[in-house]
Amino acid sequence: DQQVKQNSPSLSVQEGRISILNCDYTNSMFDYFLWYKKYPAEGPTFLISISSIKDKNEDGRFTVFLNKSAKHLSLHIVPSQPGDSAVYFCAASRTLNEKLTFGTGTRLTIIP
Amino acid sequence: KAGVTQTPRYLIKTRGQQVTLSCSPISGHRSVSWYQQTPGQGLQFLFEYFSETQRNKGNFPGRFSGRQFSNSRSEMNVSTLELGDSALYLCASSPRIGTSASEQYFGPGTRLTVT
Numbered sequence: 001d002q003q004v005k006q007n008s009p010s011l012s013v014q015e016g017r018i019s020i021l022n023c024d025y026t027n028s029m030f031d032y033f034l035w036y037k038k039y040p041a042e043g044p045t046f047l048i049s050i051s052s053i054k055d056k057n058e059d060g061r062f063t064v065f066l067n068k069s070a071k072h073l074s075l076h077i078v079p080s081q082p083g084d085s086a087v088y089f090c091a092a093s094r095t096l097n098e099k100l101t102f103g104t105g106t107r108l109t110i111i112p
Numbered sequence: 113k114a115g116v117t118q119t120p121r122y123l124i125k126t127r128g129q130q131v132t133l134s135c136s137p138i139s140g141h142r143s144v145s146w147y148q149q150t151p152g153q154g155l156q157f158l159f160e161y162f163s164e165t166q167r168n169k170g171n172f173p174g175r176f177s178g179r180q181f182s183n184s185r186s187e188m189n190v191s192t193l194e195l196g197d198s199a200l201y202l203c204a205s206s207p208r209i210g211t212s213a214s215e216q217y218f219g220p221g222t223r224l225t226v227t
Contacts, residue, residue: 002153004154006154036218041220042220043116043202043204043217043218043219043220043221044155044202044218045217045218046215046216046217089154089155091155097209098168099145099157099160099168099170100155100157100216101157102147102154102155102156102157103154104152104153104154105154105155
């Protein structure tokens with residue numbers, strides 16, 4: 001049972017445009033959400049997080065939106081740059097001290 | 113500060129064999145977590161060790177086991193390998209218990225191929 005779903009396995013976006021990566025979850029007990037970025041031959045690196053008390057968190061070019069009623073979160077990257085080409089994983093947990101449940105990942109390709 | 117290191121980086125084993133993977137966390141980090149990454153399943157949590165004790169466990173069969181040493185280094189063992197065990201095994205370290213903190217740092221992984 002995949003509790004965190006990333007339904008788009010891949011996404012291609014023109015450089016300079018907005019990249020929107022989506023993530024849906026089924027467990028209403030999830031309260032903490034993170035996005036990780038992974039380059040080939042490297043481990044995932046933390047990108048940005050959001051807790052359920054917020055609906056938006058921004059860090060530079062990266063913004064995460066959370067819609068708890070729809071059990072949906074999204075990552076916006078503006079403007080997209082070639083170095084953003086990577087696999088992006090969303091993850092969720094019930095508390096800060098519980099294990100993370102990851103999605104299956106979305107491969108983002110930025111076209112120069 | 114050196115990052116999380118995992119050895120070996122690549123491994124080829126035959127079905128039925130057993131394998132041991134190693135992870136050295138960032139200096140000062142006491143929590144080590146293990147994940148399995150496969151194309152269709154994403155990252156799946158295996159277990160977390162803190163102060164030499166397993167603190168959290170995912171839904172994997174007993175063939176998957178681990179341990180942590182007093183210097184926080186951790187090993188993961190898979191016995192009676194199956195073809196489906198072919199995956200990238202990632203280790204992550206954290207200064208605190210709990211695997212959801214943004215302070216979780218991943219190693220580059222060990223690519224295991226079972227033939």
